[in-house]
Amino acid sequence: MKYIEEFNNKVNSSRLYPQETKDFQDQINLLLKTFFEQQSSTEKACIIGAGNLSDFSLHEFLRIFNVVTISDVDEISMMRALSFQRLNRQQYKQVEIRKIEYTGFEKYDLFNSFKERFANCLNEEKINQVVEHIFKTVDAYTFFEKEFGQYDFVYVSPIYTQLLYHQISVLADELIHSGYPQHLGVYIKEAILQQMPPLIDRFNNNLISLLKETGSMMVLSDIFELSNNSGFYRRVKNSIKRHDVMEEIYEGYKKKYGMGLGDFGLYNLDDKMKQFISRWLIWPKDDENSYIVKLKIYNNKGGTL
Numbered sequence: 425m426k427y428i429e430e431f432n433n434k435v436n437s438s439r440l441y442p443q444e445t446k447d448f449q450d451q452i453n454l455l456l457k458t459f460f461e462q463q464s465s466t467e468k469a470c471i472i473g474a475g476n477l478s479d480f481s482l483h484e485f486l487r488i489f490n491v492v493t494i495s496d497v498d499e500i501s502m503m504r505a506l507s508f509q510r511l512n513r514q515q516y517k518q519v520e521i522r523k524i525e526y527t528g529f530e531k532y533d534l535f536n537s538f539k540e541r542f543a544n545c546l547n548e549e550k551i552n553q554v555v556e557h558i559f560k561t562v563d564a565y566t567f568f569e570k571e572f573g574q575y576d577f578v579y580v581s582p583i584y585t586q587l588l589y590h591q592i593s594v595l596a597d598e599l600i601h602s603g604y605p606q607h608l609g610v611y612i613k614e615a616i617l618q619q620m621p622p623l624i625d626r627f628n629n630n631l632i633s634l635l636k637e638t639g640s641m642m643v644l645s646d647i648f649e650l651s652n653n654s655g656f657y658r659r660v661k662n663s664i665k666r667h668d669v670m671e672e673i674y675e676g677y678k679k680k681y682g683m684g685l686g687d688f689g690l691y692n693l694d695d696k697m698k699q700f701i702s703r704w705l706i707w708p709k710d711d712e713n714s715y716i717v718k719l720k721i722y723n724n725k726g727g728t729l
Contacts, residue, residue, distance in 0.1 A: 484624030584689035697722035
């Protein structure tokens with residue numbers, strides 16, 4: 425198992441399963457059901473970051489679409505979760521399983537060679553050179569190219585914060601623990617973070633390219649991770665169904681802490697697509713913490729990019 429697949433398998437294995445996240449999944453499914461009733465074309469749907477299938481009902485997709493592609497770098501979690509879906513023979517025929525890493529780092533073996541590439545970088549200038557070379561390598565990477573323009577609907581699970589930065593932060597920490605200068609390890613994280621907006625921009629362009637001209641996309645993004653015992657969490661929980669209040673809370677948070685990767689993913693899409701639904705939701709992470717998720721539904725502005 426390659427590094428990125430193993431990393432995501434650990435993440436997916438640590439997450440709560442549908443029974444514990446039923447309220448969150450029910451809200452997603454209600455939105456999907458309402459939206460699908462308006463779909464004029466129902467040939468193909470694609471799920472990005474499917475993981476253990478815990479944030480949506482696959483049955484709802486199979487009820488509407490002839491073909492449903494589920495994709496993730498973590499094939500093990502997808503296969504395991506699929507075995508618990510109780511699908512009939514016809515439903516199994518409708519499902520296509522695709523193991524895919526969305527950044528290109530697996531294709532060019534950049535995770536496994538990460539620590540080796542930086543081990544001898546003993547100043548910021550050298551780190552910048554290596555980071556620029558790494559990201560130039562994946563600059564033109566795309567996924568599902570042969571299926572551009574084929575999907576009526578694309579569903580994106582919370583993925584922006586998991587695309588790359590978290591994994592590289594772990595590798596940078598491992599470098600530090602092995603004796604690499606701490607201030608340079610921290611600088612590697614900062615240099616990688618600066619490269620994330622263009623990577624997310626390319627990822628979003630790729631998503632849009634999957635859609636038919638009349639296609640639509642539902643995107644979920646985790647904006648905050650909060651302790652269930654915190655005052656801020658209680659404030660959010662009391663306001664979660666009031667969109668205007670949540671937007672005020674979010675703006676205050678953003679002014680204080682800045683824009684994160686989850687925020688940027690949606691902000692970037694806002695300029696590329698027509699938004700017509702926006703919701704805030706609470707997604708339990710475990711018994712002690714929760715993600716505050718923003719959901720948006722977009723219509724394609726017209727064709728592949």
